[in-house]
Amino acid sequence: MTPIFQLSDDFVTREAELDPIGATHRGITVDPAETTDYSPDGWAARAEHVKATLATLATLTPSSDADRIAGAHLKERLEATAAWHDLGEPLRTVKAHFGLVSNIRDNVDMLPRATDDDWHGIAARLSNVPVMLAAWRQSLEYGLSRGLAAARRQAVELAAQADRYVGVHDGLVADYAAQVDGKHADALRAGIDAAHRGYGELARYLREEYAPRAVEADGVGAERYAVGARLSLGADLDAHEAYEWGWAELHRIEAELAAEANQVRPGASVAEAMALLDAEHQVDGVDAYLDWLRARHAEALDRIDAHFDIADELRTLDVTIAHGSGAGAPYYTGPSEDGTRPGRTWWPLGGRERFAVWRELTTVFHEGVPGHHLQIGTAKVLADRISRYARSRSVSGHAEGWALYAERLADELGWFTPPGSRLGMLAGSAMRAARVVIDIGCHLDLPLPDGSRWDYDKACEVLHQRGLAQWHRVPAEVVRYLGWPGQAISYKLGERAWLAAREEATARPGFTLRDWHAKVLAIGPVGLSALSESLQGAAFGPSADSTNGS
Numbered sequence: 057m058t059p060i061f062q063l064s065d066d067f068v069t070r071e072a073e074l075d076p077i078g079a080t081h082r083g084i085t086v087d088p089a090e091t092t093d094y095s096p097d098g099w100a101a102r103a104e105h106v107k108a109t110l111a112t113l114a115t116l117t118p119s120s121d122a123d124r125i126a127g128a129h130l131k132e133r134l135e136a137t138a139a140w141h142d143l144g145e146p147l148r149t150v151k152a153h154f155g156l157v158s159n160i161r162d163n164v165d166m167l168p169r170a171t172d173d174d175w176h177g178i179a180a181r182l183s184n185v186p187v188m189l190a191a192w193r194q195s196l197e198y199g200l201s202r203g204l205a206a207a208r209r210q211a212v213e214l215a216a217q218a219d220r221y222v223g224v225h226d227g228l229v230a231d232y233a234a235q236v237d238g239k240h241a242d243a244l245r246a247g248i249d250a251a252h253r254g255y256g257e258l259a260r261y262l263r264e265e266y267a268p269r270a271v272e273a274d275g276v277g278a279e280r281y282a283v284g285a286r287l288s289l290g291a292d293l294d295a296h297e298a299y300e301w302g303w304a305e306l307h308r309i310e311a312e313l314a315a316e317a318n319q320v321r322p323g324a325s326v327a328e329a330m331a332l333l334d335a336e337h338q339v340d341g342v343d344a345y346l347d348w349l350r351a352r353h354a355e356a357l358d359r360i361d362a363h364f365d366i367a368d369e370l371r372t373l374d375v376t377i378a379h380g381s382g383a384g385a386p387y388y389t390g391p392s393e394d395g396t397r398p399g400r401t402w403w404p405l406g407g408r409e410r411f412a413v414w415r416e417l418t419t420v421f422h423e424g425v426p427g428h429h430l431q432i433g434t435a436k437v438l439a440d441r442i443s444r445y446a447r448s449r450s451v452s453g454h455a456e457g458w459a460l461y462a463e464r465l466a467d468e469l470g471w472f473t474p475p476g477s478r479l480g481m482l483a484g485s486a487m488r489a490a491r492v493v494i495d496i497g498c499h500l501d502l503p504l505p506d507g508s509r510w511d512y513d514k515a516c517e518v519l520h521q522r523g524l525a526q527w528h529r530v531p532a533e534v535v536r537y538l539g540w541p542g543q544a545i546s547y548k549l550g551e552r553a554w555l556a557a558r559e560e561a562t563a564r565p566g567f568t569l570r571d572w573h574a575k576v577l578a579i580g581p582v583g584l585s586a587l588s589e590s591l592q593g594a595a596f597g598p599s600a601d602s603t604n605g606s
Contacts, residue, residue: 057440059116060127064443067109067130074102077188080163082448083392083436088167088177091184094156094192096147103141106134125579125590126443132583133451136286143283147199150206150266151539152213153381153532156192157258160185161221161380164251166389168396169231172238179240182225182247186254193261200269208270209512210539211262218259222252224380274512274538275499284542289453289549290583293542295496298549302492303505305548306522309486313524316479326524330483333476337414342377345411349403350375352420356471360425363469365574370433373424374400381405384529384536386419388428391436393448399429406528414476415526418484421466427459434577442580452543453584457550460488464551483524487533488551490523491544495537512538553584557591 057065072079077092079085092098113131118124140146149155164181168174199205225248232244276284278295285293310326317329324332339348353375360366369391378387381404391399401423421427432455435447463481472478496502497510508514515534519525525533537544561572575591582590 058119058123060113060118060123060130061440061443063109063112063116064126064130064445067105068444068448070105071102074098074105077159077163080166081159081389083390083394083397084448085392085394085396089180089184091188094188095194096198098191099141099146099195103138106138106141110134110138122441125582125586126446128586129580129582130443130445132290132586133445133449136283136290139283140287143280144199144202144204145280145283147195147202148204148206150196150210150214150262150270152210152217152535153384154387154536154540155214157189157214157218157221157255158381160188161224161255162378162389162402164225164228165376166397166400169235172236172240175232175236175238175244176240178228179243179247182244182251185251186257189254189258193258196266200266205269205271206266207274207538208267208272209274209535211267211270213535213539215259215262215267218255218262220380221255222259224255225251227379275501275510276541278500281496281499281541284540285545286542288451288542288546289585290451291453291585293545293549295500296502298545299493299496299500299502301552302489302496302545302548306486306489306493309482309489310522313479313482313486316482320476320479326479329476329479330524333414333479334412337474337476338410338412340410342405342409345403345413346375346377348411348413349401349416349420352417353401353424356421356425359471360430363570363573364426364430365570366425366430367434367437369395369437370399370425370429372398373429374398376400376402378402378404384525384532386423388423388432390428390432390450393436395437399433401429406526406532408528412526414474415480415483417472417474417477418463418466418481421471422459422463422484425462426465427462428455430462431455431458431577435580438578438580441578446580446582450581451583452546453550453553454581454587455550456547457552457554457584460485460547460551461554464555487519487523487525488547490519490525491533491537492548494518494523494534495542495544498538499541550584553587557588560588561591 068084072084072086075092076086076090093101110131113127116127118127164178167178167181169178228248229241229245232238232241281295282293313326317324317326320329321332339345353373357371357373384404384406386401386403389400389402391397423429432450435442438447463484466472467478467481472481494510494515497504498515501509503509512534515537516530519533520527520530557576558572561567579590
């Protein structure tokens with residue numbers, strides 16, 4: 057193993073010790089009784105680990121292309137993370153609906169549960185939920201003492217989210233009884249009760265103590281936005297160029313939507329076509345929805361071989377309902393490092409009992425294959441060809457850009473055959489374009505084309521009317537953008553980067569789309585600033601195997 061690959065491995069090992077919750081999310085096996093220290097001291101220890109690794113990395117020289125990519129990726133990611141720490145962001149990052157609290161809650165469902173010892177680990181992690189949340193409250197209090205406050209809206213929304221989590225783990229008692237004839241039922245019940253108390257106490261604190269001292273402004277301003285965008289994109293952002301491009305892209309998609317609506321019913325407007333599809337192509341009930349989702353994921357896995365090389369390990373994909381989640385959007389978590397936990401797509405209900413599935417086929421391709429599961433899963437199974445650091449995490453612009461590219465690719469391959477499903481794909485693309493203008497506009501206070509200014513209500517209006525997002529998703533989506541600056545732009549800007557990379561590659565001798573996909577997935581995650589450079593070395597046609605980092 058080269059020194060750069062060894063440093064990457066060492067970083068991940070130590071990071072897992074400092075952040076067991078994050079390690080579980082990244083698929084790294086840790087003792088579930090261990091906790092992440094979310095106190096100021098815990099954040100400081102993780103920041104120091106980042107900076108010490110950067111100092112060591114600066115002394116190392118790459119010995120191969122794989123080494124060069126691994127070192128550059130590690131450097132870019134750690135520099136972006138260090139900048140986030142330097143701004144004091146851990147002390148004021150109150151995020152709904154994807155953030156620290158949802159990570160702790162989802163972590164429980166990611167732990168193995170095959171043996172009685174596994175369930176004892178689940179009980180231990182549950183019992184530690186109030187400990188971790190209490191430490192986080194210390195960080196928030198310290199942040200307030202330094203003048204580092206989150207937005208009031210995020211505190212109120214996260215309090216409501218924490219309230220919804222009270223009771224969310226109750227089903228584990230029946231699961232335990234059904235799966236294992238064990239001796240830890242009392243410990244499991246005690247852990248569940250402790251976790252629920254922790255969620256409830258956090259909700260009270262956020263609502264009664266933190267929110268009154270939070271700031272009213274939702275936008276974070278130019279300095280914080282630049283750091284957030286860099287974390288999500290792996291590239292510095294020309295925000296004004298991206299804002300103008302986002303509006304132009306939204307207009308382009310709207311024209312395509314109008315043409316597709318005419319295919320649904322001649323002469324129909326987009327709104328009329330969507331209403332017609334809503335009336336005729338829904339499923340009723342959560343069980344029927346889950347059955348539909350599982351069937352569509354299975355179909356995509358069955359047809360993927362015709363267009364991609366997929367590892368046998370990735371042919372298993374869990375599909376689950378995200379009970380208790382207030383998130384508007386589905387999401388994906390990757391396989392574990394040791395292969396014992398498969399990739400999983402998570403589907404929030406948003407209070408629905410009827411589901412407009414014509415809209416959601418495109419999201420199956422985004423979250424499953426050929427989207428996140430293929431890309432992130434492939435990186436997981438490439439072993440020593442990609443550094444452990446790259447295998448353990450993705451860059452949002454790279455991953456979400458690929459997943460949105462995968463939706464477009466599914467259209468090119470003719471996969472949108474069910475009635476209305478292509479209109480659903482275009483509506484999803486419109487929503488991602490709307491995200492670009494909402495996210496940049498709200499955080500940087502840029503004017504809309506008509507000269508008006510952004511606020512929460514305007515963002516909801518644009519997302520619903522121009523982005524065509526269903527109303528059950530809209531409030532949660534906008535809250536998410538406001539609490540996670542720079543992430544919402546990663547979909548469309550990432551897709552733009554992937555399409556540009558493919559266009560450049562088509563001019564090379566021997567290009568085939570299947571070969572290109574294999575090459576780009578084998579490189580693993582990189583920031584968007586390094587995407588084009590990393591792909592330039594990809595040769596097509598007969599060639600020697602790529603040099604790995606060992």
